[in-house]
Amino acid sequence: MRPEIIVRIQFPSAALEMFAQHFTVHYSPSLEEFEKAIEEFPETRALVTNGSIGVTGDQLRRLKKLEMVLTQGVGYENVDMAAVKELGLVLTTGKGTNAFSVADHGMALLLAIARNIPSIDRRVRQGDWLKSRGPQPLAWKKRLGILGLGEIGLQIAQRAAGFDMQISYHNRSKRSDVSYAYKETPLELARDSDFVIVVMPGGPETRGLVGREFLDALGPKGHLINIGRGSIVDTDELIKALHEKRIAGAALDVVAGEPVVTQELIGAPNLIITPHMAGRSPESVSEAMNRVVNNLRAHFAGEPLVSQIA
CATH class of the missing domain: 3.40.50.720 (NAD(P)-binding Rossmann-like Domain)
Structure with missing residues (x-):
């Protein structure tokens, strides 16, 4: 059975299709959709977010089967790191991809x-x-x-x-x-x-x-x-x-x-x-998507990860 993941941020359709080849994807880019996904998909094992949106400790604790948090970019300032450590979660970033x-x-x-x-x-x-x-x-x-x-x-x-x-x-x-x-x-x-x-x-x-x-x-x-x-x-x-x-x-x-x-x-x-677009180019989006997918696959295969913070 393919691992379930929640994608908390806006992603291009090509990236979502790439995820869907390997995982069961719950795309929840708005806060309302994310809160609903937390309740509806208790088997979720990984969460994709970014540093600006992050994830709260309360949200992490309610995802009982969660193993991993991935941020699209280099930042993770709004990820509750105390909760990440408390719950023993893995955290990786997109450092270097953009x-x-x-x-x-x-x-x-x-x-x-x-x-x-x-x-x-x-x-x-x-x-x-x-x-x-x-x-x-x-x-x-x-x-x-x-x-x-x-x-x-x-x-x-x-x-x-x-x-x-x-x-x-x-x-x-x-x-x-x-x-x-x-x-x-x-x-x-x-x-x-x-x-x-x-x-x-x-x-x-x-x-x-x-x-x-x-x-x-x-x-x-x-x-x-x-x-x-x-x-x-x-x-x-x-x-x-x-x-x-x-x-x-x-x-x-x-x-x-x-x-x-x-x-x-x-x-x-x-x-x-400009509207927080510096890191957004076709080349950087491709790099970031590949990093997320590769880290997800590596985690579930028990292989080494890239840019692991926790």
């Missing part, structure tokens, strides 16, 4: 906000071709600060090197395998950067890390790009900094409270927003 896609998107946002591309595009469409041709800043040879030099951060640094950018970073500890300048604190990184790309994971440790003090350190010529988690940036302080021109601009792929985006944020000047 790093190249997120890095590409981060550089695209950096270049777009530096060159003011969205605003210029709108003005040209409105008939202001000649008036839109003023000089715009470059990324070339500017100072790039990377807040979180993990796998994605490293790939961003590789891309930024092609623009002759001066690269520095802040982590909880200095890396011994890179030559980029290490900054002891986030504020030092902000002060010494023209662009800061946030690539840190979410969770209590990073919540509100980018607040008023950080934005003031970045300064009126500095740009903020967030492709990490929305909770890392204090949205109210970012809105104030943009309106008061205390920073030059911001480009966000993630927002606290998403998918709800406030009118106050949308109305802020010199801002680009």
